[in-house]
Each structure stands twice: as structure tokens, then as C-alpha cells.
Amino acid sequence: MEVALILSQEHQTLPKAEVEAVLECEEITYSIKKYCDGVLLLNIPEKYLKNLPNISRRLSYTHEMIHIILSADENKLLSEAKKCPWEKYVQSDYAVRVKKMDRRSSHNTSNLEWEVGSIIKKTLGKNARVKLKDPSILIRIILQDEMALLGYRTGQISKKHFYNLKPHKRPFFYPGSMSPKLARCMVNLTRIRAGETLLDPFCGTGGILIEAGVIGTRVIGTDIDYKMVKGTKENLQYCDIHDYHVFQEDARKLKLPKVVDAIVTDPPYGISASTGGESSENLYHQSMISLERLIKDDGLMCLATPHYLNLDEIFKGTKFKIIEQHHIRMHKSLTRVISVLKKI
Numbered sequence: 020m021e022v023a024l025i026l027s028q029e030h031q032t033l034p035k036a037e038v039e040a041v042l043e044c045e046e047i048t049y050s051i052k053k054y055c056d057g058v059l060l061l062n063i064p065e066k067y068l069k070n071l072p073n074i075s076r077r078l079s080y081t082h083e084m085i086h087i088i089l090s091a092d093e094n095k096l097l098s099e100a101k102k103c104p105w106e107k108y109v110q111s112d113y114a115v116r117v118k119k120m121d122r123r124s125s126h127n128t129s130n131l132e133w134e135v136g137s138i139i140k141k142t143l144g145k146n147a148r149v150k151l152k153d154p155s156i157l158i159r160i161i162l163q164d165e166m167a168l169l170g171y172r173t174g175q176i177s178k179k180h181f182y183n184l185k186p187h188k189r190p191f192f193y194p195g196s197m198s199p200k201l202a203r204c205m206v207n208l209t210r211i212r213a214g215e216t217l218l219d220p221f222c223g224t225g226g227i228l229i230e231a232g233v234i235g236t237r238v239i240g241t242d243i244d245y246k247m248v249k250g251t252k253e254n255l256q257y258c259d260i261h262d263y264h265v266f267q268e269d270a271r272k273l274k275l276p277k278v279v280d281a282i283v284t285d286p287p288y289g290i291s292a293s294t295g296g297e298s299s300e301n302l303y304h305q306s307m308i309s310l311e312r313l314i315k316d317d318g319l320m321c322l323a324t325p326h327y328l329n330l331d332e333i334f335k336g337t338k339f340k341i342i343e344q345h346h347i348r349m350h351k352s353l354t355r356v357i358s359v360l361k362k363i
Contacts, residue, residue, distance in 0.1 A: 020068060021052065021087035023161060023168050024059040025118065027080040032345045033357070034080035035059055037204045041077050044210035045070060056120050058163055060087075068173070075174025077234050079181065079203035084174035085159045093124060096160070096167040100135050105142040108171055112150035113139065113158060120163035135160065135169070180233075186226060190257050191250030196224045197285050197323070201347075201357075203230040208343070208359050209281035209319040211236055218279040220270035220310060221286040225251030231283065232260035239279065241268040270306040275313050282310055282320040288328070299325075303333040311337045311362060318362050326354040338362050 026034035038059060042049055047067045053060040063071075068086070075084045088108060091099040115136040117128040135158065140147040161168040181203075182188075186196035206227065211217055213235030219227045222240030228251065231238050238255075240263065242248050248267045255263050270286075286306065288299040303324070314320060320339065324330065330341065343359035 020063050020065045021090070021170075022061045022063050022071065022173075023085040023087055023170065024061070024081050025083045025085070025120075025161070026057050026059055027082060028057045030080065030345070030347060033201075033204055033347075036343065036345065037078060037080050037207050040208050040210050041074055044207075044212055045074060047074070056163060058120055058161060058168075060168070071173045075176060077203075077207060078176050079200040079207070079230075081176050083159065083172055083176070085161070085168070085170040086173045087168055087170040089170075090166060090168050093126065093162060093165050093167045096131075096169065097134055097138070100138050100169065103138075103142075103169075105139045106146075109139055109143060109147075109156055109158070111155040112148040113156040114149060114151050114154040115139070115158045115160065117160040117162065120161060123165055124162040126162060131160065184229065184258065186224060189224065189229075189254045191224055191253045193224050193247070193250070197226045199226060199230060201323075202226045202283075203233075205283045205285075205321040205323065205357060206231045206234065206236075206281075208321045208357070209283055211281040211319075215280035218275075218282045218310075218313065219284045220268075220273055220282070220306065221284045222251050222265065223247050223285070223287075225254040225265070227283050227285065228255060228263060228265070229258050229260060232258065232263065236280075238263045238265075239275065240265040241270065241273055243267065243269050271302070271309050273309050273313065278313055278315045279318070280315060281318055282314055283322075284320075285323040288325050299328060300332060303328065304335070307334055307337050307339060311339065314362050316362060320360045320362070322358050322360065324356050324358065326356050328356075330356075330358065334360070 050062045052062050089099050115132045117131050157172040159172050181199045184199045186192055216237040217231045218239045220241050222242050228238040228240045240251055245267045251265050339360040340363050341358050342361050345357040347355040349355055
């Protein structure tokens with residue numbers, strides 16, 4: 020079975036890495052058939068089809084998931100569409116939508132939607148019910164590299180969630196908070212499953228804990244600033260997340276009754292009140308020594324740091340090993356590094 024994912028193109032490597040991480044943690048076997056310009060085409064065994072909507076609900080940097088019915092040269096799409104057993108795929112109201120992924124296509128998208136819609140209607144006869152707004156079945160055509168992929172949508176990532184939970188829209192706000200999309204992605208990169216426990220030892224306003232809680236994990240958060248602890252609790256309750264434990268503590272002295280499954284965090288940087296006057300390098304290094312004891316063997320940690328920090332020095336003397344990195348250019352003088360580390 021071929022499945023196409025239409026990825027966000029706001030970052031070069033994170034969308035694909037996030038998909039692979041979620042498929043891995045959900046134990047879904049797959050192989051990559053093609054990856055180009057925002058489209059990731061996968062081969063996935065048929066038995067996993069029922070799991071795909073749940074997978075799509077976890078993702079942040081993916082727009083849609085499409086079960087491919089046919090692929091063809093762009094100019095042969097209509098003739099191939101006429102051969103398709105539409106009664107197998109369309110059993111209720113439907114709509115057809117075209118998405119161009121590059122400028123090579125000469126097709127008029129509106130005309131192509133109408134032509135394919137007419138083919139479906141002719142095949143189904145009286146059973147055909149077109150519904151342009153919120154159809155039960157959306158037939159998606161993807162045009163790329165003079166080829167056409169045609170299929171039906173099995174999952175769509177909600178933009179509303181990430182918009183409504185932007186940091187300034189939550190009850191407690193503090194400048195510099197991470198975007199919900201990136202927070203969700205970082206959680207996913209740790210391959211954590213629903214029901215497992217995630218720790219953020221620099222929880223700030225709770226953005227990472229919110230996204231981890233939304234996908235069903237138990238969350239633990241700490242911060243040295245009680246104002247942040249209080250605000251995080253307020254934000255978690257606002258988001259209807261109740262399986263949490265948040266308290267005031269210095270990450271360098273943190274102790275827990277048992278180890279956690281994953282750690283995701285965005286520590287403060289710079290010599291300021293947020294670091295207690297400590298340099299970022301010392302704060303990070305001392306915290307990593309503490310956190311090593313709190314995560315299970317083979318557990319993953321996802322960490323956001325500024326590009327100028329020496330990570331080799333920060334993790335010196337610990338069992339953490341960098342297995343994956345992504346770079347996000349924030350502005351001219353700052354690049355954010357997203358590192359995935361494994362306790363070995």
C-alpha cells in the first residue's frame with residue numbers, strides 16, 4: 020500500500036524526521052519510495068491502514084496523509100482515473116481537490132477537479148453525492164515532477180490546535196516560549212508512547228508538557244522559578260490535561276521516585292535571572308549529570324540549544340550520545356539546534 024504525506028516545508032529536515040519517529044514508536048513497518056519537495060511517499064503494509072489516522076493526529080509538521088489509489092504520468096491521469104473502481108473507495112459524499120507541489124504542471128486545478136469529479140459521478144451514477152464543504156471522503160490529486168498521485172485522505176493535521184495554543188493565547192504567557200508545533204515535534208522525536216512518562220526539567224510556561232499531554236503521556240515538569248511552576252499548572256489545566264506532576268526544583272538537584280521514559284526540554288541560555296546567574300555551559304553540564312540518573316537505559320532526550328554552545332563539553336562524563344540533529348535558523352546571529360540523544 021502506498022501512502023503519501025504532504026509535509027510542511029517550513030523546515031528542511033524536521034517534518035520527515037518526525038514522521039519516521041512516530042512510525043517507529045508505533046511499530047509500523049515502512050519503506051520510503053520517494054521524498055521530494057514536501058511529499059513523502061511510503062510503502063506500508065495493508066494491515067497498518069487502520070492505524071494511520073491515529074498516527075496523523077500525533078504529527079505537527081505534516082498537513083495530510085493520503086492513501087494512494089493510482090499514480091500516473093500527469094497527462095494520462097484522466098484515462099487512468101476512468102479505469103478506477105470508484106465504488107470501492109467512494110461510498111458517501113465526496114469532493115476532489117488538486118494540490119500542485121511545483122510549477123511544472125500546466126493543468127488548471129479547477130478544471131482537473133471538475134474532470135475527475137465527473138468521472139467519479141459517471142461511474143457511481145445515482146450514488147454519487149458531491150459535497151464541496153467538509154466531505155466525508157476527500158479525493159486528493161498531487162501534481163509533482165510531471166507525475167500525478169491520486170488517492171483519498173486518511174488523515175489531516177489540525178491547524179486549529181496549534182493556532183489556538185500559541186504561547187500568547189494561553190492563560191499564562193512569558194516571552195521566548197516555544198511554538199506548539201516545534202514542542203510537539205520534539206516530543207515525537209523521543210518516540211514516546213501514550214501512557215509513558217515524559218520529563219521537562221526546565222518547563223517554563225509548560226508548552227512541551229502540553230503537547231506531550233495531548234498525545235496521552237504522563238508529564239512531569241520542574242522549574243527553578245515558582246512563577247513558572249504556577250503558570251505551567253494553569254496552562255495544563257486550561258488544556259484539560261490532568262495527569263501531571265509539576266513542582267519547583269533546580270534541574271541540577273532533581274530527584275524522582277522512579278526513572279522516566281523520555282526527556283524533552285528547552286533550557287534557558289545566557290547569563291540572566293532565568294539561569295540563576297549561572298553560565299549556560301555550566302548549567303547545562305551540571306543538569307545533564309543529574310538528568311542521566313532520571314531517564315531509563317536506552318531512553319531518548321530531545322534538547323534545544325543555541326548553536327554556539329559546545330555540546331561535547333556539556334555531555335562530557337555522561338552516558339548521553341547524540342544520534343540525530345536538526346538546525347533551525349532563528350535570525351542572523353542565532354541558530355537553534357534540536358538534538359536527540361540516547362542514554363547508552
